[in-house]
Amino acid sequence: MCGIVGILGSKPVAEDLVEALRRLEYRGYDSAGVATVENGHLERRRAEGKLRNLETALRAEPLTGTTGIGHTRWATHGKPTVRNAHPHMSAKVSVVHNGIIENYRELKAELTAKGHKFESDTDTEAVVHLVTDGLDNGLAPADAVKAALRHLTGAFALGIIFAGHDDLMIAARQGSPLALGHGDGEMYLGSDAIALAPFTDRITYLEEGDWAVLTRGGAEIFDRAGHRVARQIIKSSANSLLVDKGNHRHFMAKEIHEQPQVISQTLAAYIDMAKSAIDYPDLGIDLGDITRVTISACGTAYYAGLVGKYWIERVARVPVEIDIASELRYREAPLPKGGLAVFVSQSGETADTLATLRYCKAEGQRIASIVNVRTSTIARESDAALPTLAGPEIGVASTKAFTCQLSALACLAIAIGRAKGTISAEKESELVTALAEVPRIIAGMLTDESPYEELAQHLSKARDVLYLGRGINYPIALEGALKLKEISYLHAEGYAAGELKHGPIALIDENVPVIVVAPEDELFEKTISNLQEVAARGGQIILISDAEPELAGCKLAAYIRVPHAHAFTNPLVYAVPIQLIAYHTAVFMGTDVDQPRNLAKSVTVE
Ligand code: M6R
Numbered sequence: 001m002c003g004i005v006g007i008l009g010s011k012p013v014a015e016d017l018v019e020a021l022r023r024l025e026y027r028g029y030d031s032a033g034v035a036t037v038e039n040g041h042l043e044r045r046r047a048e049g050k051l052r053n054l055e056t057a058l059r060a061e062p063l064t065g066t067t068g069i070g071h072t073r074w075a076t077h078g079k080p081t082v083r084n085a086h087p088h089m090s091a092k093v094s095v096v097h098n099g100i101i102e103n104y105r106e107l108k109a110e111l112t113a114k115g116h117k118f119e120s121d122t123d124t125e126a127v128v129h130l131v132t133d134g135l136d137n138g139l140a141p142a143d144a145v146k147a148a149l150r151h152l153t154g155a156f157a158l159g160i161i162f163a164g165h166d167d168l169m170i171a172a173r174q175g176s177p178l179a180l181g182h183g184d185g186e187m188y189l190g191s192d193a194i195a196l197a198p199f200t201d202r203i204t205y206l207e208e209g210d211w212a213v214l215t216r217g218g219a220e221i222f223d224r225a226g227h228r229v230a231r232q233i234i235k236s237s238a239n240s241l242l243v244d245k246g247n248h249r250h251f252m253a254k255e256i257h258e259q260p261q262v263i264s265q266t267l268a269a270y271i272d273m274a275k276s277a278i279d280y281p282d283l284g285i286d287l288g289d290i291t292r293v294t295i296s297a298c299g300t301a302y303y304a305g306l307v308g309k310y311w312i313e314r315v316a317r318v319p320v321e322i323d324i325a326s327e328l329r330y331r332e333a334p335l336p337k338g339g340l341a342v343f344v345s346q347s348g349e350t351a352d353t354l355a356t357l358r359y360c361k362a363e364g365q366r367i368a369s370i371v372n373v374r375t376s377t378i379a380r381e382s383d384a385a386l387p388t389l390a391g392p393e394i395g396v397a398s399t400k401a402f403t404c405q406l407s408a409l410a411c412l413a414i415a416i417g418r419a420k421g422t423i424s425a426e427k428e429s430e431l432v433t434a435l436a437e438v439p440r441i442i443a444g445m446l447t448d449e450s451p452y453e454e455l456a457q458h459l460s461k462a463r464d465v466l467y468l469g470r471g472i473n474y475p476i477a478l479e480g481a482l483k484l485k486e487i488s489y490l491h492a493e494g495y496a497a498g499e500l501k502h503g504p505i506a507l508i509d510e511n512v513p514v515i516v517v518a519p520e521d522e523l524f525e526k527t528i529s530n531l532q533e534v535a536a537r538g539g540q541i542i543l544i545s546d547a548e549p550e551l552a553g554c555k556l557a558a559y560i561r562v563p564h565a566h567a568f569t570n571p572l573v574y575a576v577p578i579q580l581i582a583y584h585t586a587v588f589m590g591t592d593v594d595q596p597r598n599l600a601k602s603v604t605v606e
Pocket residue numbers: 298299300301302344345346347348349350353396397398399482483486601602603
């Protein structure tokens with residue numbers, strides 16, 4: 001997945017293209033490039049790595065065209081080299097693409113047989129040659145694109161410009177998000193409205209199968225069948241300012257520290273604080289009638305969903321099926337008619353989650369999504385979008401979005417429980433009060449990070465790190481391991497503490513740190529038994545707990561004290577130390593905390 005942008009401007013556009021790409025870097029940062037129409041012919045500049053390298057290339061050889069496209073890449077086909085960086089082009093056409101052209105091999109073979117010469121290893125180049133082929137056969141640009149689109153399978157958002165056409169850009173969308181921006185005598189396209197926010201807040205979201213012919217005077221939009229269609233122009237609330245790091249060294253640190261505030265904001269959307277009661281939005285379904293919930297998500301959002309399963313089953317006594325989004329639809333899970341399917345996503349654009357949402361919709365499920373980006377495709381395609389109010393999350397490693405997802409899920413569990421009568425008004429009030437306490441507890445935990453700095457030095461020497469947790473805190477162990485591997489590149493795995501003896505214990509020796517998430521709850525004693533098993537094999541135990549360290553009954557390599565909280569809210573509270581462990585370890589090891597290698601913030605390919 002990648003970020004694309006296009007501008008039909010009234011002055012040279014290269015600088016603005018780079019500004020827009022900076023706002024899309026969360027979608028990929030392997031390489032970047034821009035192409036413009038320069039006195040009738042196409043020119044491009046491309047560079048490996050971060051955008052600053054592209055800026056250097058543009059300073060060395062400026063582009064002055066007023067019509068241009070740009071791209072920031074997360075490699076799918078072909079290594080992240082200049083040769084594979086977008087825009088791809090022929091003498092007649094230049095293309096930026098987000099998504100995957102699944103039939104590019106067949107297309108490449110056909111076009112190569114016709115004499116087209118491919119220069120890159122990408123799937124995208126097939127689009128360049130397909131459109132060029134149409135132009136070679138005398139088609140006008142819009143007709144050449146229309147014909148090419150009929151041959152493409154897969155997911156794409158495309159931005160296309162043409163040699164000899166200074167007032168023309170074509171956009172197309174199938175499976176990957178694409179927004180058009182309306183300026184005064186200027187037009188824009190971008191992977192999202194945030195990219196276009198410095199230029200315009202008047203946005204049209206293309207729908208599945210749409211393609212559009214843009215000139216400085218506006219856009220003509222066509223649907224898949226080629227019929228002219230009208231799509232609404234909405235006023236986007238995407239902020240035109242790039243969020244900054246404030247006093248923090250990294251976005252991730254800032255986002256960890258924002259958690260007390262954004263959890264409060266999110267809880268306020270679902271709780272009537274004055275009444276200590278849940279005030280949940282109408283999902284268009286009687287929560288009292290729910291007999292099963294299906295949750296689906298990816299990565300960190302999946303772990304939030306897993307905590308949600310424990311909460312909903314415990315509080316509302318409703319069975320919850322949870323699946324990684326890339327698995328659910330392919331196993332063709334049978335879903336009860338009228339069931340509730342819940343999708344959790346920060347970006348609201350994750351391709352696997354979106355595809356599964358569509359599968360569940362086709363299976364007659366009522367769709368609710370817990371999303372951070374309200375204008376996202378997942379939010380727009382849901383029957384009910386339940387917002388998390390985390391604000392923009394820039395660090396690739398999800399932190400505040402995770403705890404806000406947990407906040408929304410905790411409230412959903414209480415809302416279903418109340419509707420089904422599985423909890424009393426007193427219990428509801430107790431749980432809501434406990435949730436309302438969380439921001440204060442977390443704020444207290446963020447006042448001293450020195451224990452994490454010390455622990456980071458220790459962990460940085462490890463080759464493998466294990467995380468253990470039990471019950472509702474098992475997903476926190478999984479999330480801890482994901483955080484650590486994502487940003488420090490240390491190998492880490494999370495296990496249910498009780499599962500250790502069924503295999504993973506073979507990994508334990510004196511070189512393996514084992515981080516144990518063990519609040520003093522009803523399962524504490526059981527977790528401590530598992531911890532003893534590790535100690536007996538010489539493992540280095542790092543205990544994260546509100547219990548006194550002596551209760552571990554063995555020598556600890558480190559102890560992270562956590563304030564006591566209601567057992568219901570422990571996943572929210574224990575999320576913070578596992579984030580800080582990963583953050584400080586990565587900082588100590590000198591990795592790129594906010595943009596770790598090989599990753600992208602938003603994964604819009606399957
Ligand atoms: O935008 P989403 O919440 O749908 O993204 C899902 C995952 O890609 C995401 O949570 C990923 O695992 C994070 N990088 C984890 O820190």
